[in-house]
Amino acid sequence: MSVNKKILEVKGLNIRFGSAAAAPTVEDLSFDLRAGETLCLVGESGSGKSISALSLLGLLPESAHATADQFMFDGVEIDPKDTKSLKALRGEGVAMIFQDPMSSLNPAFTIGYQMIEAIRLAPNISKQEARQKAIHYLELVRIADAAKRMDGYPHQLSGGMRQRVMIAMALSRNPKVLIADEPTTALDVTIQAQILALIDDIKTELGTAVLFITHDLGVVAETADRVAVMYAGRMVEAGQVAEVFDNPQHAYTVGLMRASPRTAARQRRLNDIPGSVPELRDRPLGCTFAPRCAFMTPACQELGAEKTVQVGTHLSRCIRRDELGTLLGETHV
Amino acid sequence: MFKYISSRLLASVPIVLFVAIFVFLLSHLAPGDPAALIAGENATPEQIAQIRDRLHLDEPLVTQFGYWFSDILRFDLGNSIFSNRPVTELIAARLEPTLVLTSLTIVLTIFLAVPAGVIAAWKVNSTSDRSIMILSVLGFSVPAFLIGYANMYVFALKLGWFPVQGYANLSDGVLGTLRSVALPAFTITLVFWALVARITRAAMIEILQEGYTRTARAKGLSEGKVLFVHALKNAGVPISTVIGVGIAILISGVVVTESVFNIPGIGRLVVDAITQRDFPVVQGTMIFFSVVLIVVNLLVDLSYVLFDPRIRY
Amino acid sequence: MNTSQTVPRQHVQRSRMVDFRRFLSEFTDGRVEKSAVLILIAALLISVIAPMVYHSYSDINPLDRMKPPSADHFFGTDHLGRDVFERTMVGTRNSLIIGFSVAIATTIIGCILGLVSGFISFGDKIIMRLMDGFMAIPNVLLAIALVALMGSSLLTIIIAISVPEIPRMARIVRSVVVSLKEMPFIDAAVTMGTPQWKILLRHLLPNTVGALSVQATATCASAIMTEAILSFLGAGTPPNIPSWGGIIAESRVFFQIAPWAIGFPGLMLSLLVLSVNILGDRLREVLDPRVARRRS
Numbered sequence A: 001m002s003v004n005k006k007i008l009e010v011k012g013l014n015i016r017f018g019s020a021a022a023a024p025t026v027e028d029l030s031f032d033l034r035a036g037e038t039l040c041l042v043g044e045s046g047s048g049k050s051i052s053a054l055s056l057l058g059l060l061p062e063s064a065h066a067t068a069d070q071f072m073f074d075g076v077e078i079d080p081k082d083t084k085s086l087k088a089l090r091g092e093g094v095a096m097i098f099q100d101p102m103s104s105l106n107p108a109f110t111i112g113y114q115m116i117e118a119i120r121l122a123p124n125i126s127k128q129e130a131r132q133k134a135i136h137y138l139e140l141v142r143i144a145d146a147a148k149r150m151d152g153y154p155h156q157l158s159g160g161m162r163q164r165v166m167i168a169m170a171l172s173r174n175p176k177v178l179i180a181d182e183p184t185t186a187l188d189v190t191i192q193a194q195i196l197a198l199i200d201d202i203k204t205e206l207g208t209a210v211l212f213i214t215h216d217l218g219v220v221a222e223t224a225d226r227v228a229v230m231y232a233g234r235m236v237e238a239g240q241v242a243e244v245f246d247n248p249q250h251a252y253t254v255g256l257m258r259a260s261p262r263t264a265a266r267q268r269r270l271n272d273i274p275g276s277v278p279e280l281r282d283r284p285l286g287c288t289f290a291p292r293c294a295f296m297t298p299a300c301q302e303l304g305a306e307k308t309v310q311v312g313t314h315l316s317r318c319i320r321r322d323e324l325g326t327l328l329g330e331t332h333v
Numbered sequence B: 001m002f003k004y005i006s007s008r009l010l011a012s013v014p015i016v017l018f019v020a021i022f023v024f025l026l027s028h029l030a031p032g033d034p035a036a037l038i039a040g041e042n043a044t045p046e047q048i049a050q051i052r053d054r055l056h057l058d059e060p061l062v063t064q065f066g067y068w069f070s071d072i073l074r075f076d077l078g079n080s081i082f083s084n085r086p087v088t089e090l091i092a093a094r095l096e097p098t099l100v101l102t103s104l105t106i107v108l109t110i111f112l113a114v115p116a117g118v119i120a121a122w123k124v125n126s127t128s129d130r131s132i133m134i135l136s137v138l139g140f141s142v143p144a145f146l147i148g149y150a151n152m153y154v155f156a157l158k159l160g161w162f163p164v165q166g167y168a169n170l171s172d173g174v175l176g177t178l179r180s181v182a183l184p185a186f187t188i189t190l191v192f193w194a195l196v197a198r199i200t201r202a203a204m205i206e207i208l209q210e211g212y213t214r215t216a217r218a219k220g221l222s223e224g225k226v227l228f229v230h231a232l233k234n235a236g237v238p239i240s241t242v243i244g245v246g247i248a249i250l251i252s253g254v255v256v257t258e259s260v261f262n263i264p265g266i267g268r269l270v271v272d273a274i275t276q277r278d279f280p281v282v283q284g285t286m287i288f289f290s291v292v293l294i295v296v297n298l299l300v301d302l303s304y305v306l307f308d309p310r311i312r313y
Numbered sequence C: 001m002n003t004s005q006t007v008p009r010q011h012v013q014r015s016r017m018v019d020f021r022r023f024l025s026e027f028t029d030g031r032v033e034k035s036a037v038l039i040l041i042a043a044l045l046i047s048v049i050a051p052m053v054y055h056s057y058s059d060i061n062p063l064d065r066m067k068p069p070s071a072d073h074f075f076g077t078d079h080l081g082r083d084v085f086e087r088t089m090v091g092t093r094n095s096l097i098i099g100f101s102v103a104i105a106t107t108i109i110g111c112i113l114g115l116v117s118g119f120i121s122f123g124d125k126i127i128m129r130l131m132d133g134f135m136a137i138p139n140v141l142l143a144i145a146l147v148a149l150m151g152s153s154l155l156t157i158i159i160a161i162s163v164p165e166i167p168r169m170a171r172i173v174r175s176v177v178v179s180l181k182e183m184p185f186i187d188a189a190v191t192m193g194t195p196q197w198k199i200l201l202r203h204l205l206p207n208t209v210g211a212l213s214v215q216a217t218a219t220c221a222s223a224i225m226t227e228a229i230l231s232f233l234g235a236g237t238p239p240n241i242p243s244w245g246g247i248i249a250e251s252r253v254f255f256q257i258a259p260w261a262i263g264f265p266g267l268m269l270s271l272l273v274l275s276v277n278i279l280g281d282r283l284r285e286v287l288d289p290r291v292a293r294r295r296s
Helices: A049-056 A083-089 A111-119 A127-140 A159-171 A189-206 A217-223 A241-246 A251-259 A321-330 B002-029 B034-039 B045-054 B061-073 B087-122 B127-141 B144-158 B174-208 B211-219 B223-234 B236-260 B266-275 B279-307 C020-027 C031-053 C084-119 C121-135 C139-150 C154-181 C184-191 C196-232 C244-254 C260-287 C289-295
Strands: A006-017 A024-034 A038-042 A064-067 A070-073 A094-097 A177-181 A209-214 A226-231 A234-240 A309-311 A314-316
Touching: A006 A049, A006 A209, A024 A049, A024 A209, A024 A234, A038 A049, A038 A189, A038 A217, A049 A064, A049 A177, A049 A209, A094 A159, A094 B211, A111 A127, A111 A159, A127 A159, A159 A189, A177 A189, A189 A209, A189 A217, A209 A217, A217 A241, A226 A241, A226 A251, A234 A241, A234 A251, A251 A321, B002 B061, B002 B279, B002 C121, B002 C139, B034 B045, B087 B127, B087 B174, B087 B223, B087 B236, B087 B266, B087 B279, B127 B174, B127 C196, B127 C260, B144 B174, B144 B236, B144 C196, B144 C260, B174 B223, B174 B236, B211 B223, B223 B236, B236 B266, B236 B279, B236 C139, B236 C196, B266 B279, B266 C139, B279 C139, C031 C084, C031 C260, C084 C121, C084 C154, C084 C196, C084 C244, C084 C260, C121 C154, C139 C154, C139 C196, C154 C196, C184 C196, C196 C244, C196 C260, C244 C260
Parallel strands: A038 A209, A038 A226, A094 A177, A177 A209
Antiparallel strands: A006 A024, A006 A064, A006 A070, A226 A234, A234 A314, A309 A314
């Protein structure tokens, strides 16, 4: 297992709703994903993280269109507009688990049916083999009495159990990439920790690359190797978790950290970020975060302020990123 | 399960009782002497007197009803005025064509309406969706007899593919039977279709937005499997419900269509009985149809188990 | 998934009282809806004017029997040589009267029954059992039986068609009332000591208007259809009043020789019912916020 092998490489991903001339909902998104590592996409709801993930599977709504400068999956170039080749990735290439485990399993079919059906999408697998494999994966995600559960229906399981089944189903195809779209948001805190640990174990055991979508910086701290922060359709900062947390280089990241109950533990009270994410058509020139930013200068609202600059593995879209450390020391917002 | 069925059957007793009372009053509330009414226009005074005696018309209304209803419970629906044969026998003799016609109609409807509804929901607001919706409004708006005559004109008179009228018994060959009921069944289907297609569409639109539909797609299932296996099974409950509700419409369609195509079924029996003022037959067939309606709706409720594992009886 | 947030939302919460002018413009956008409104207006005009203009619609002309459509007889003639066009035009009135009367009668009675059974649990059991009973008899059969019982006149036919439609209306009103009864504003009214009849009229009735008007439109269409079916089966409008179903019923036997005598009135009937149904559909879309949101 080569830890450093790039599985997924995306450059300049744009997603638009409606016509090709419409303002992009996701703009110039670039990231890569290596085997056995977890990349966290963080941002408020509406920042475009889920849409970006869905575009990797060709699951965008019909009105949405994706374009990219480069889209490489496991060394093969794919056109993100070509839903057919994206469909071919589903399952064995990219598997996805979703936010709400209560609605992600089909209530009308048994757990076994849904798993076996997924496994048998691969060629030459008999029903018996598929069943064995399904039970194996259910055991892998630590479901007790896996063989018995196979004949049960989703409604007989708790939310956490259903999410385990979803994970087992996703893993049963040995996907190279596992996308987890806020998989713990709908669960109890104790179950949350279990599911996070499970995903982490699987990543190291199977060498799966994990793209983890969340709005919770605490979750990022626990699971991620690298993190990418998204705001209003753009990636505003990205880097190794330690880099970003210790030395944030975008005011939005700072804001997120101060608003997060876990990372802001040292503060006396939580801070929210004033204002709200701008509507698609109202997005300002330059830095999209400028109108809400405490450190905004006139230059921030000029074209060009949104350019990314990368230093080592640390990437930021802030023109004042070098001063940010000092600025933060002065203000106690 | 058994407990549920028996409790449901028990619950339908008051409904049957209501229908029975209504049907009973039908002949007793009609102006004039019920005996004369039941005996028919050409009856002799002796016959009328005989009927008065048989129906206990000289006793109080409640007692009369008691006698009559206990007869019904023993499957005795009285005798026809015209043929003087038992109504149950008449219904039994007419059962085959109606049963074949309705079964074929239901099968045709499901095969036409369900895919149409699924496709309309899949491509909401597309041209095919709009066309399917407009076609379905047409189904509600054109009377069955007109569709019947149009079908007869085109497919029987002009193209000669099917017999114009009449019914060929099953004992004379299944193929002949199917040919003889093809046009009438198609006619009722065009009316019934609309209802089922609309419900399928509405249910599927909601289901296609569900998380499990997205899961099915993300797994890599083909779109056909996503639509017709994963989504459709979840639409099973509303679809079978509407088929149950639609049985009443189906029966109206059968009554009309059997008249148009001259098919000797139960629908024809009712219409003839009404024009001949053959009250025992009218009463008997109405009770028969309402029992059918109740039984079908019970079957529909039981069928939910097939589609939704959360439902248990 | 966050798609709903990323797409700009145009339809924010609609106020309960829909602005009437916007309602009208929304209601009649689209060519299909406009044509439906035009057809309905045309039918209304015809039903008023035709009986004043045409007087010879029941004149029998043995020499002109079953003539195909021509400049003299737009819709041809029937087996008695009567002009089908004139009969059809005059028959419009009958269909409209029946359609509207049934819709109004059903709405009023169904509304009262639904409100009472939804709000007074004592009445609920009795009324709903009764409605179940009526619903266990197929519509057309029930109507035929009622006509057979009461004899055939315009009034008895309206009654006969209304009775089987009432249970459905009552159930719809009841379901709206039952779901509203749990709402805080009703609780508030009750705790303030508002008398029940006032709650019924002031709070519950206005909230049923949407569902009621959709159902009333559907009832109107189905009543026009049922009348034609009754006539066709020989239990409809008496023969001295020209009606579409009646024309069709009389010409049935001669279908193979004179299909126009069935086709034209049938077409008119379908066109009218279709228009009413399309308007009903549109009404549902405009009044039901769930459907409206889906369209946007």
